[in-house]
Amino acid sequence: MTDANGLASGLACAIPHAPHDRVQLGHGSGGKLSAALVRDHFLPHFANPILDRLGDGATLALGTGDIALSTDTFVVHPLEFPGGNIGSLAVHGTVNDVAMAGATPLHLTAGFVLEEGLPFALLDRVVAAMGAAARAAGVTLVAGDTKVVERGKADGLFINTTGIGILHPGFRPAPDRAREGDVVLVSGPIARHGMAIMAVREGLAFEADITSDSAALPPLVARLREQVGPEVHVLRDPTRGGVASALNEIAAASAVGIELAEDAIPIPGAVAAACEMLGLDPLYVANEGTLLAIVPASRADDALAALRREPIGRDAAAIGRVVRDHPGMVLMRTRLGGRRVVDLLPGDQLPRIC
Amino acid sequence: MTDANGLASGLACAIPHAPHDRVQLGHGSGGKLSAALVRDHFLPHFANPILDRLGDGATLALGTGDIALSTDTFVVHPLEFPGGNIGSLAVHGTVNDVAMAGATPLHLTAGFVLEEGLPFALLDRVVAAMGAAARAAGVTLVAGDTKVVERGKADGLFINTTGIGILHPGFRPAPDRAREGDVVLVSGPIARHGMAIMAVREGLAFEADITSDSAALPPLVARLREQVGPEVHVLRDPTRGGVASALNEIAAASAVGIELAEDAIPIPGAVAAACEMLGLDPLYVANEGTLLAIVPASRADDALAALRREPIGRDAAAIGRVVRDHPGMVLMRTRLGGRRVVDLLPGDQLPRIC
Numbered sequence: 196m197t198d199a200n201g202l203a204s205g206l207a208c209a210i211p212h213a214p215h216d217r218v219q220l221g222h223g224s225g226g227k228l229s230a231a232l233v234r235d236h237f238l239p240h241f242a243n244p245i246l247d248r249l250g251d252g253a254t255l256a257l258g259t260g261d262i263a264l265s266t267d268t269f270v271v272h273p274l275e276f277p278g279g280n281i282g283s284l285a286v287h288g289t290v291n292d293v294a295m296a297g298a299t300p301l302h303l304t305a306g307f308v309l310e311e312g313l314p315f316a317l318l319d320r321v322v323a324a325m326g327a328a329a330r331a332a333g334v335t336l337v338a339g340d341t342k343v344v345e346r347g348k349a350d351g352l353f354i355n356t357t358g359i360g361i362l363h364p365g366f367r368p369a370p371d372r373a374r375e376g377d378v379v380l381v382s383g384p385i386a387r388h389g390m391a392i393m394a395v396r397e398g399l400a401f402e403a404d405i406t407s408d409s410a411a412l413p414p415l416v417a418r419l420r421e422q423v424g425p426e427v428h429v430l431r432d433p434t435r436g437g438v439a440s441a442l443n444e445i446a447a448a449s450a451v452g453i454e455l456a457e458d459a460i461p462i463p464g465a466v467a468a469a470c471e472m473l474g475l476d477p478l479y480v481a482n483e484g485t486l487l488a489i490v491p492a493s494r495a496d497d498a499l500a501a502l503r504r505e506p507i508g509r510d511a512a513a514i515g516r517v518v519r520d521h522p523g524m525v526l527m528r529t530r531l532g533g534r535r536v537v538d539l540l541p542g543d544q545l546p547r548i549c
Numbered sequence: 550m551t552d553a554n555g556l557a558s559g560l561a562c563a564i565p566h567a568p569h570d571r572v573q574l575g576h577g578s579g580g581k582l583s584a585a586l587v588r589d590h591f592l593p594h595f596a597n598p599i600l601d602r603l604g605d606g607a608t609l610a611l612g613t614g615d616i617a618l619s620t621d622t623f624v625v626h627p628l629e630f631p632g633g634n635i636g637s638l639a640v641h642g643t644v645n646d647v648a649m650a651g652a653t654p655l656h657l658t659a660g661f662v663l664e665e666g667l668p669f670a671l672l673d674r675v676v677a678a679m680g681a682a683a684r685a686a687g688v689t690l691v692a693g694d695t696k697v698v699e700r701g702k703a704d705g706l707f708i709n710t711t712g713i714g715i716l717h718p719g720f721r722p723a724p725d726r727a728r729e730g731d732v733v734l735v736s737g738p739i740a741r742h743g744m745a746i747m748a749v750r751e752g753l754a755f756e757a758d759i760t761s762d763s764a765a766l767p768p769l770v771a772r773l774r775e776q777v778g779p780e781v782h783v784l785r786d787p788t789r790g791g792v793a794s795a796l797n798e799i800a801a802a803s804a805v806g807i808e809l810a811e812d813a814i815p816i817p818g819a820v821a822a823a824c825e826m827l828g829l830d831p832l833y834v835a836n837e838g839t840l841l842a843i844v845p846a847s848r849a850d851d852a853l854a855a856l857r858r859e860p861i862g863r864d865a866a867a868i869g870r871v872v873r874d875h876p877g878m879v880l881m882r883t884r885l886g887g888r889r890v891v892d893l894l895p896g897d898q899l900p901r902i903c
Contacts, residue, residue, distance in 0.1 A: 223901070225789025225835075226894030253618045254650050254716060261610045266658035266711060270696045296608050304620035306709040308662070338711075342624045344901060350702040355660040355709035357620055357692075362608060435579025481579075540580030547577070547698060 218313040223343025232341060236318055240326030241336040245302075253337035255302065257361060263298035265289055266357040272547040274321065274351050277391050278407030279483075281354055282325030287483055288434065288549055289358040290332045291412045295430045295486070297368045297420070298360030300413055303329060304338040306355040311346045321352065332411035334358065365425045368488075372428040373449035378495040379515040380488045382415055382508045383408065384461040385438055389480035389548050390469045397473065404465035410484030414505050419488060422501035429489035432482065434549055436540060439478040441487055442515075442525045443539045455515035455527040455537065478527075479540055481548045489517065572667040577697025586695060590672055594680030595690040599656075607691035609656065611715060617652035619643055620711040626901040628675065628705050631745050632761030633837075635708055636679030641837055642903055643712040644686045645766045645786045649840070651722045651774070652714030654767055657683060658692040660709040665700045675706065686765035688712065719779045722842075726782040727803035732849040733869040734842045736769055736862045737762065738815040739792055743834035743902050744823045751827065758819035764838030768859050773842060776855035783843035786836065788903055790894060793832040795841055796869075796879045797893045809869035809881040809891065832881075833894055835902045843871065 221228040238246070245253050269285045279287075286303065293300040305325070309318070329336055387408040394405050412432060419427050429449075433441035438460075446453045462470075462477050470477045484507060490498045495513055502508035515527075525537040575582040592600070599607050623639045633641075640657065647654040659679070663672070683690055741762040748759050766786060773781050783803075787795035792814075800807045816824075816831050824831045838861060844852045849867055856862035869881075879891040 220900050224894060225794050229789070230893070254615060254652070254721070255618065256615045257611065261608060264607045264609065264656065264658060264692050264713065266660045266692050266709070267694045268660035268662055268696050268709060270662060270698050298608070302618065304618060304711050306620045306622035308622055308624060308707055338618050338620050340621045342622050344624050344704060347701065348704040350698060353662055353707065355620070355622060357658050357711035359618065359713070367608070435583075440579050539584070540578060546574050
């Protein structure tokens with residue numbers, strides 16, 4: 196059996212040669228460097244009584260209600276973009292998915308894959324943004340994990356977050372609950388997140404004019420729950436694949452048609468210009484702080500008023516309605532008066548947008 | 550606004566040129582290819598009523614008890630090894646962490662990062678093993694996510710799993726509950742997982758003789774709970790960093806000393822030989838289906854008998870005891886009668902072992 200002290204001393208000698216401002220493979224080993232990574236770069240931003248116990252699993256009391264659970268891995272490139280970074284996005288993306296089930300998100304877990312050589316300065320900005328986004332969204336990080344892979348075996352940093360939230364009695368929006376006559380609402384201007392990423396990647400001149408909509412949606416959902424309650428039939432955040440893909444999935448799940456009015460869909464001018472330049476349809480571009488809500492026509496005004504009470508919902512709009520015709524299909528009435536099919540994309544429009 | 554059908558047709562034309570037996574970037578887009586990926590390669594292995602709803606978040610009832618939550622990202626290299634693959638490992642690793650909190654694991658989420666070009670044949674083997682491991686461990690996969698990154702931006706496949714389980718009243722093993730006089734038990738031979746990985750990587754001749762211990766530990770925990778109950782002070786699966794790191798963390802958390810007896814620690818012959826050849830100490834090598842339990846001396850025989858009732862616990866052994874001296878330190882009485890410090894490793898012994 197190798198002498199543990201000899202081995203430890205040997206490794207300790209090697210460490211001073213490695214740069215201290217970057218992640219090293221040893222930070223993933225489960226030894227002293229791993230402990231230092233967690234202590235110095237994660238706990239300062241996430242500390243709370245549950246996480247501070249640092250067991251392999253968090254234990255917590257959730258009360259007696261049903262729960263919602265959602266998971267998402269974030270591989271966005273670049274890691275930082277106007278309006279956020281992969282850390283804030285990893286919080287928003289998952290709390291939003293939990294919120295779309297009608298639940299109030301309470302806790303998050305986070306799993307990090309770090310590429311050897313990742314600058315600690317960048318990691319610290321990401322983790323700080325993540326901590327701030329979690330506090331703002333009212334969720335605590337209760338369990339985490341870090342892994343390190345060799346240079347060239349990842350792309351800087353990937354983050355998985357899994358969120359858990361408490362459901363409210365009687366409030367169960369679901370993709371299969373859209374009904375003929377319902378109205379489709381959107382909480383704000385669309386296609387901002389995807390185009391913020393693309394503008395940075397492509398070095399577009401108006402890059403600075405487009406910021407991601409990345410934001411936590413639970414406040415909007417709370418307003419809708421308070422004002423409209425169980426009559427909120429569907430909630431959905433149109434992320435990957437955009438509004439078009441989200442509505443196609445809802446149309447299929449509910450076996451209804453959906454008809455959109457092109458001139459009612461809010462699209463910021465800079466976003467529309469960037470889409471045109473790159474040949475992209477804003478309906479397929481990802482959003483990360485915008486929701487679709489489907490409610491009965493009789494409650495549409497109440498729902499719009501509820502959304503507009505929050506800053507991120509002030510531009511909420513009714514953009515379409517649920518119809519009996521063409522079940523499973525989404526059509527759009529164009530500005531020119533025609534109708535076109537808004538299909539599900541077969542492949543990739545914008546890779547690594549989240 | 551670009552015509553969605555035109556865009557869709559353009560992409561559809563491009564697809565036949567891409568090989569159908571490998572993951573493409575388009576499988577990560579949130580469009581039709583993403584839907585096909587989930588339908589053809591994931592759902593057949595994971596199908597259950599909760600997951601089949603395919604919303605962004607799963608909703609489920611957990612009853613009134615407290616819960617345990619744990620997350621882990623798996624980056625093991627190679628993806629397949631004697632005794633398992635990254636899929637079965639991703640189930641075992643997380644259900645074991647939930648079980649170490651004393652909970653019975655019920656549900657898992659899974660987040661996949663796929664590298665463009667990953668052969669579907671390999672992905673299918675991994676996902677099939679994951680489904681089989683989940684069924685064997687009695688957990689259902691209730692939410693999932695897939696992302697695809699460009700060739701060279703990941704290493705085949707990374708998997709995050711997050712597990713949720715129900716705690717049992719009065720049964721709360723924790724790293725800070727080791728007490729003077731307690732006995733340290735191990736459920737089986739150590740260092741098998743790490744050495745199985747290393748043997749493949751290094752192409753060692755006795756590769757075939759070493760299989761990973763990767764297995765679900767909840768049955769062992771259930772036996773301990775039934776036989777010993779609240780007197781199970783600590784449970785821990787010694788994964789990254791091995792038995793040495795796990796015991797150091799327990800010694801620190803409980804402010805006690807731990808004394809191991811070298812000749813009592815079960816190490817398979819082939820594992821010991823491989824460790825010696827590679828200059829590794831088995832105490833620092835990862836396990837993925839072995840647990841440490843710390844119980845009062847008066848219950849040690851009951852606990853050993855309980856562990857030995859399960860096939861994976863048949864070689865369970867008492868390997869040490871908790872002492873008042875040298876709090877926070879782990880010492881080992883060697884076969885030659887001396888004592889040496891079993892320290893926490895400063896850096897990396899075996900990278901990407903899980």
